[in-house]
Amino acid sequence: MKNVLILGGGFAGIQTAIELQKKDTFEVTLVSDRDYLYLYPISIWVPVHLTEFENVKVPLATIQKTYPFNLIKDKVIEIHASENKVVCENQTLTYDYLVVAFGADKMKHKGIENTLSICGKPEVSLSIRDGIDKLIQKGNGKIAVGFGGNP
Numbered sequence: 001m002k003n004v005l006i007l008g009g010g011f012a013g014i015q016t017a018i019e020l021q022k023k024d025t026f027e028v029t030l031v032s033d034r035d036y037l038y039l040y041p042i043s044i045w046v047p048v049h050l051t052e053f054e055n056v057k058v059p060l061a062t063i064q065k066t067y068p069f070n071l072i073k074d075k076v077i078e079i080h081a082s083e084n085k086v087v088c089e090n091q092t093l094t095y096d097y098l099v100v101a102f103g104a105d106k107m108k109h110k111g112i113e114n115t116l117s118i119c120g121k122p123e124v125s126l127s128i129r130d131g132i133d134k135l136i137q138k139g140n141g142k143i144a145v146g147f148g149g150n151p
């Protein structure tokens with residue numbers, strides 16, 4: 001059986017894993033550096049306390065129970081396409097077919113380091129929440145809002 005390696009446990013990687021494992025033609029393995037699917041669309045409610053961070057996470061193990069693909073929690077460091085090899089922090093994996101589903105990342109222009117974006121790492125939603133809480137406690141302050149990560 002051919003082995004498919006899927007890199008990334010977001011919507012793209014998980015949907016690919018689900019569809020391919022249903023076919024029974026491939027040995028399907030999903031690699032992600034997070035052990036949960038992060039539901040970005042509802043993460044906007046974390047900063048304003050309308051939901052908790054934990055409620056935005058779906059454990060990959062729960063999805064795997066219904067769709068039994070192999071699951072590896074590890075961070076991918078390098079891809080060697082000519083050797084069909086993926087180097088992770090803790091192991092090296094081989095594949096017949098590779099799907100890369102790491103999601104998007106933005107160009108890091110000057111000033112971006114001073115911003116918090118809900119589109120970034122999941123934990124940023126908590127930093128935004130804590131920042132807003134501090135302002136409320138203080139009773140005043142400024143919030144600068146940009147679009148698409150512009151500082």
Ligand SMILES: Cc1cc2nc3c(=O)[nH]c(=O)nc-3n(C[C@H](O)[C@H](O)[C@H](O)COP(=O)(O)OP(=O)(O)OC[C@H]3O[C@@H](n4cnc5c(N)ncnc54)[C@H](O)[C@@H]3O)c2cc1C
Nearest residue numbers: 008009010011012013032033034040041075076102103119
């Ligand atoms: C606030 C917000 C609201 C949104 N609302 C909507 C909406 O209403 N409707 C809609 O359709 N879309 C919405 N989106 C967009 C949607 O969330 C994204 O398009 C979607 O998450 C992209 O999925 P993805 O799998 O490509 O990437 P991601 O969700 O970014 O997943 C990437 C995965 O790869 C993993 N990964 C990354 N690097 C490595 C590495 N080196 N090694 C191992 N694993 C790695 C990550 O941990 C993650 O699991 C919203 C996005 C945001 C931020």
